[in-house]
Amino acid sequence: MHQNQIHRAVSSRVRERRGSLYPFASIDPARTAHVVVDLQNGFMAPGAVAEIATAREIVSNVNRISAALRAAGGLVAYIQNTFDDEAVAGWPVFFDHFCSPQRRAAMIEAFTPGNWQHALYPELEVLPADLVVRKRRFGAFIQGSSDLHAQLQARGIDTVIVTGTASNVCCESTARDAMMLNYKVFFVADGNATHTDDEQDATLTAMANIFADVSDTAAVVALIGRAAAAMPQAAE
Numbered sequence: 001m002h003q004n005q006i007h008r009a010v011s012s013r014v015r016e017r018r019g020s021l022y023p024f025a026s027i028d029p030a031r032t033a034h035v036v037v038d039l040q041n042g043f044m045a046p047g048a049v050a051e052i053a054t055a056r057e058i059v060s061n062v063n064r065i066s067a068a069l070r071a072a073g074g075l076v077a078y079i080q081n082t083f084d085d086e087a088v089a090g091w092p093v094f095f096d097h098f099c100s101p102q103r104r105a106a107m108i109e110a111f112t113p114g115n116w117q118h119a120l121y122p123e124l125e126v127l128p129a130d131l132v133v134r135k136r137r138f139g140a141f142i143q144g145s146s147d148l149h150a151q152l153q154a155r156g157i158d159t160v161i162v163t164g165t166a167s168n169v170c171c172e173s174t175a176r177d178a179m180m181l182n183y184k185v186f187f188v189a190d191g192n193a194t195h196t197d198d199e200q201d202a203t204l205t206a207m208a209n210i211f212a213d214v215s216d217t218a219a220v221v222a223l224i225g226r227a228a229a230a231m232p233q234a235a236e
Contacts, residue, residue, distance in 0.1 A: 001057050002200040004189040004216075006208045014208060024159075024184055024213045027223045029072035033131075033157045034065055035140065035148070035178075037164025037171045038081045039124055042110040042117030044165075049110040049117060055165040055193040056123075061217040062163045062191055063125045068221045070127070072228035075155060077131040077148065078120055079140050081170065083111040087136035090144060139173030141181055149181060159184040161220060162212070163191035168203040179211045186220055187212035 006021075014021055039062065042048045044055050066076045088095055088108060095104050110117035113134070120126055137145035152160070160183045162175045171192050179185045187207040194200050208214040215223075 001190060002054060002193065003197045004204060005197075005201050006214060007201070007205040010205050010209050021208060022213050022215065024186070024223075027159060027186075027220075027227055029069055029074040029224055029227050031074075031157055032069060032159040032161065032224075033075040033077050033152055033155075034069050034161045034163065035077050035079060035174060036062055036066070036124070037079045037140065037162065037174055038166070039078070039121045039164050040080055040111075040117065041119050041121055042081070042115075044121040045117070049106050052165050052193055052195060054195070058163065058165075058191050058193050059121065059123045061188070063123075064217055065161060065163065065188065065191060065220055065224075066125060066130075068224045068228075069161070070129075072224050072231075074224070075131065075152075075157060076127070076129075077133055077151075078124070078126060079146070079148070079164070079170075079174070080118060080120065080132065080134045081111050082113060082118065082134040082136055083108045084113060084134075084136070091137065135170075137173075138170045139177045140170075141174060141177035152183075157183070159186070161186040161188060163188045165193045166199075167192040167194040168199045169194070172203045172206065175207060175212050185212040187214050188217055188220055189214055190216045191220075 043050050133146050133148045135146040140146050140148045160178050164171045175185050175187050
């Protein structure tokens with residue numbers, strides 16, 4: 001598991017600027033989606049094309065958040081990195097300039113629907129009521145990537161909990177765009193993973209600075225639990 005440290009100078013500045021490192025004191029489960037980013041075999045399985053071994057360590061936390069949110073009436077959405085013909089044709093800057101020819105071919109093959117590496121990691125607890133959304137860019141919310149925003153808006157979602165891999169690529173891109181689309185964003189430190197502690201800490205620092213409430217699994221589950229416990233009282 002990553003060490004998960006926010007740069008001290010940034011955390012001090014954030015507290016001075018807004019009074020707390022944690023901007024959201026509560027959560028409304030019915031208006032919340034747990035967005036699980038790219039926990040697929042191609043990133044998770046030993047020897048896979050884009051393996052991030054640390055990502056296997058966060059699965060229990062991801063499942064714990066999903067279970068808590070479902071029980072409280074919230075939504076779980078699994079995002080699948082997808083490199084189909086549409087993605088390749090629409091994003092040549094990435095495929096032509098940020099991959100070697102060998103890497104390009106391997107990534108396209110791996111993340112084409114139907115390939116086992118495109119499939120969600122089998123240790124995830126995926127239920128029939130959960131959303132499964134394919135995305136064709138790093139961030140799930142950017143135009144041309146997926147219909148996640150439309151699906152969440154149709155369900156009245158205004159808060160997203162982001163977990164997955166890689167923290168500093170697809171998870172960070174998704175969280176940044178979500179905040180700028182006016183979602184409240186929780187970025188779960190021990191529910192995201194990337195290659196190194198340095199990369200992880202840089203992302204957590206950027207998220208805490210201006211984009212998200214950087215919490216851990218226990219804190220997020222506790223917020224959901226408190227909201228769920230209050231629901232019967234509100235109904236009375």
